[in-house]
Amino acid sequence: MGMTLAEKILAAHCGRKEVTPGDLINAKVDLVMANDVTAPIAIDQFRNLGVKEVFDKERVVFVPSHFVPARDIATAEQFKVMRDFAKEAGIVYYELGQAGIEHILLPWKGHVVPGDLYCGADSHTPTCGALGAFACGMGSTDIAVAMATGEVWMKVPATMRLIYHGKMPFWTRSKDLILHTIGKIGTDGATYMAMQFEGEALKDMSMDARFTMSNMVAEAGGKTGMMLVDDVTLDYVRPRAKREWTVYEPDPDAEYIETHEFDASKIEPTVAMPFSPGNTRTVSEVAKEDIKIDQVFIGSCTNARMEDLREAAEIMRGKHVAQWVRCIVIPATQDIFKEALKEGLIEVFTEAGCQVSAATCGPCLGGHYGVLAEGERCVSTSNRNFPGRMGHPKAEAYLVNPPVAAAAAIAGRIVHPEEVVGKVAV
């Protein structure tokens, strides 16, 4: 029987010719990651194992990202635990000033390559699935065991195939494709499954756009969200890769537990309304309701790459953020910050009245740098809008693509970008 992309990669990592969904395997990992929230528990558990050294110093990476720079004494102590361990164990550690959000930093730095089995102690680890890798989020204890043994236990997931036919309309982005998908299949629609994205709409997408889709499989319950490797993937990987890579392809006779087909040309810019990423409606529909907002956040592991910043800046150029609205822009990594500076994007944002910060997850998880008060509304390019996610349990977050977020900042309410920049001749 043929295998899906996920099954091919897992088979190769447990030394078998074939695996089928439901098989319990012990798989060798290519890369292990933890951040400032998850590393302290992983370190405790690693010590509890009584193991002296990590399995491979080059393949264990710690990235401080969530509460950077330290918010208070308690977070500073967590960073210290993480830094001290990294120093002692000799693993890869990215310090402030070189670091950023791990899901954007690690592929950018070439730590993740096609064909990898990559396990990270963060639910948005599947972001790297866009590279044709099996990237999977786990908890700290799993990561501690992987740090020690280089292996994880895994149940081979069934694969859900998602095909996007046609070309996306002018204002539709990869974010809208994935929000629309979650709206259709539900926030537990892909629980325990590997999602495999394909179709014409993906062929035209940059890696920046592809990462956004794989990032949000977590919001559908997916174990990983994989894409097939093509020239766009290899052009991204070639100058960065720290290791050799392997390109796997699904067999033509692979078996899928479900197949969903979408006409991308019919998917409009989408909003996930409070309090679920699956609570989706079109921007055009929502714009009619005159939803006034208090804050806009352009950032997070979902949408804080160069393409996202360019598109947001294009909307904001020569305009100003609406009165009584604050707009926070956070490029995902130090390298992206530098590029945005060179391209003049930071100037566009600051001239428009945005507050631009150095890399951090910050407001996405209500950690710091833009936490919401009771009753406040935020339009955000991030991935979650659960109660209390970005601050007070009664604050609201609306998830959108970067042009829609930028347009909302200018208009002071949720609008279609056309309302800000006029109709674009296509």
Place this chain on the structure above:
Amino acid sequence: MTSKAHTFGDHIDTDQIIPAQYLVTTDPAQLAMHCMETPDPDFVKRVKPGDVMVGGVNFGCGSSREHAPISIKGAGVSCVVAKSFARIFFRNSINLGLPVLECPEAVDAIEAGDELDVDLSTGTIRNLTTEQVFTAKPYEPFMMEIIEAGGLVEYTKQKLAKAAATS
């Protein structure tokens, strides 16, 4: 010993179980102080050691934070019964030795405050208030081994010791 049921709805995410602002410690007692604060601010005051948490579908969805099962365990909860679990939460709970049982029928038949008796070895859930009995979906044998070892760390330690002894 019988336990009281504390009921919650569908899609209880880990941000609701323990908000991110409190993820600055690994101490179960400190994390327990904020367990379920968002959906039910009085939960921590009411919960007694051995009580059972009951949830709907997709319990524990969202972030991979292990602080979520740690805070539940720290609050004294003896097990979580839900209609279904999100995968990372399920995995984390097994790895940490927090029993989690999937049983939609039982959840539908449990009201807040019902007295329950849960037998983990057989997966039997008795609602003593309504005198109904349910059986949860059994664990995979491999997961049972992890639970019996007391969690993934102990399981791995035993495995590593065995490997060292035979090499």
